[in-house]
Amino acid sequence: MLDSNAMRVLSSRVLTALLLASVLQIVIFPVAGPLPAWRSALSWFALIPLLWMLLSAGAAWTMRQAALVGYLNGVLWYLGTCYWIYFTMHQYGGMAVPVAMLVMLLFCMYLALYHALFAVLLHMVRRAGAVYALMAAPFLWIAVELARARVTSFPWNLLGYSQVDNAVLASLAPVTGVYGLSFVLAAGNAAIAAAIVLPRRRVATTVALVAAVIATGVQNFGWMMQAPIRHGSQKAVLLQPNLSVTGGESADAGTLARSSAGLSLQASVLDDSPARVILWPESPSPFDTQKPGFVSTVSGLASETHAPVISGAVGYVQDPSIQRGYRVYNSALLFKPGSGYAARYDKIHLVPFGEFVPYANLFSFASGLTQAVGTFDRGSSRATIDADGHRYGVFLCYESIFSDEIRQFARNGAEVLVNLSDDGWYGDTSAPFQHLNMARMRAIENRRWLLRDTNNGITASIDPNGRVVETMQRNQRGAVAVHFDYLSDKTFYTLHGDLFAYACTLFAIALLAYAALTPRRAVD
Structure with a gap:
């Protein structure tokens, strides 16, 4: 329950600002479809209500009160952007409505601690003055975003993803990763917020007006001056089987594989150009390395089309050193023409409560979902899959949201990125569109074509500028035939990863240290 001090903090003005902050931070990401340009533009203002609450209305707040406001903002934001958690847990995890809602709420309450952390850090630097805090805000924001990726491994909808279609801001990604876009947006918000945080300062008003003009120009120019969509010269065939994630398919592995092979073969011969690769997605199919009908059919498809096939499947590896005698992986299998099953990539970043249960004894209520998809072992290598003289960087499902991990495939020589995913778990929610935008950023960061093959959509080819071709x-x-190219140049981000984000974090620590040693300023 909220104590009396907390209730005094939540005045009508603060409550209004809290709701406005939460709504703005929600609508700058896909909600029920693709993100329109006008909503993306709101990202330049999405943090302003939060900054006003923490630096102006809350100038006299305690750290606990600042944390409360940040925390409530975080809870509301996660509820608005990750509401699909409820759908997944109820529809496919077999949880009753109240239990699924409770899981979603606990999920949001846990991750909202990051918003609370930002509020606490901003409150700490506020002691050196509001001007100092506004200057520190973008560095603190990036430090918290980096923590979201590194500590709890759920960097979903980082601020910069709202500008994946902005050609100007997206040009930063090959150097800074998505964090560079987040930094510019946070800095723009802080500069514009100066007008209301420091209302009696003429310089602050001028800075805010200049920042607003620059933000308007960057937003409009970035959306209007898109680079032309690139058209690749190589052909890939992408299978979209549209299987039910509840496992209701009656066909056995061999029959389903033959049906899928027929669709892939049909798409591959629609024009005279040869297919360079055929992709089958991660899906709830009965495909695994121990099903001879599946293995022989896919091997035959590779030989008939003279093209390698990369297929999502369950990989079994004998291991007498463990109790059950084998390891099981969520894998991408490579089948080569003439030689069949030749190599395998094993998923490294598994989905909590989907592919494994952390602290399983504490979370036994999630067994419905985990029983549906199995308990997998972690892979250990981000080596490329090599076929026909080319190198593919293959990753599975939500591994696509981890920028520093995906860039390792390009650093290791991948000439094209391949994302096999089953987004059917999300249903008809915002998540497939959010997931697509995060995958698009991986193409921009590494300047690679990305072939995204999914169970039920969004299946697409994405050019090195992040455009869906x-x-x-x-x-x-x-199945659909799409086009791409093999590329080998390496970007600064590919080679050095999150260097910019770590530099921001170190600078944020220095700012916090300076603020701690500075006598508190009562007024600005």
């Missing part, structure tokens, strides 16, 4: 309609069964 060719796609297939969601929730349809079939």
Whole structure:
């Protein structure tokens, strides 16, 4: 329960600002479809209500009161952007409505601690003055975003993803990663917020007006001056089987593989150009390395099309050193023409409560979901999959949201990125569109084509500028021929990773140390 001090903090003005901050931070990401330009533009203002609460309305707040406001903002934001957690847990995890809602709420309450952390850090630097705090805000924001990726491994919807279609800001990504976009947006918010945080300062008003003009120019120019969509010269065939994630398919592995092979073969011969690679996605199919019908069918498809096939499947490896005698992986299998099953990538970043249960004894209520998809072992290598003289960087499902991990494939020589995913777990929510935008940023950061093959959508080819070039309609069964190119240049981000984010974090620590040694300023 909120104590009396907390209730005094939540005045009508603060409550209004809290709701406005939460709504603005929600609508700058896909909600029920692709993100329109006008909502993306709101990202330049999404943090302003939060900054006003913490630096102006809350100038006299205690650290606990500042943390409370930041925390409530975080809870509301996660509820608005990750509401699909409820859908997944209820529809496919077999949880009753109250239990699924409780899981979603606990999820949001846990991750909202990052918003509380930002509020606490900003409150700490506020002692050196509001001007100092506004200057520190973008560095603190990046430090918290980096923690979201490194500590709890859920960097979903970082601020910079709202500008994946902004050609000006996206040009930073090959150097800074998505964090550079987040930094510019946070800095823009802080500069514009100066007008209301420091209302009686003419310089602050001028800075805010200049920042608003620059933000308007960057937003409009970035959306209007998009680079032309690039058209690749190589052909890939992407299968979209549209299988039910509840496992209701009646066909056995061999029959389903033959049906899928037929769709892939049909798409591969629609024009005279040869397919360079055929992709089958991660899906709830009965495909695994121990099903001879599946293995022989895919091997035959590779030989018939003279193209390697990369297929999502369950990989089994005998291991007498463990109790059950084998390891099981969520894998991408490579089948080569003439030689069949040749190599495997094993997923490293597993989905909590989907592919494994952390602290399983404490979370036994999630067994419905984990039983549906199995308990997997972690892979250990981000080596490329090599076929036909080319190198593919293959990663599975939500591994695509980890920028520093995906860039390692390009650093290791991948000429094209391949994302095999089953987004059917999300249903018809915002998550498939959010997931797509995060995958698009990986293409921009590494200047690679990205072939995204999914169970039920969004299946697409994405050019090195993050533009969706060719796609297939969601929730349809079939296969589509798309085009791409092999590229080998390495970006600064590919080679050095999150260097910019770590530099911001170190600078944030220095700012905090300076503020701690500075006598508190009562007024600005």
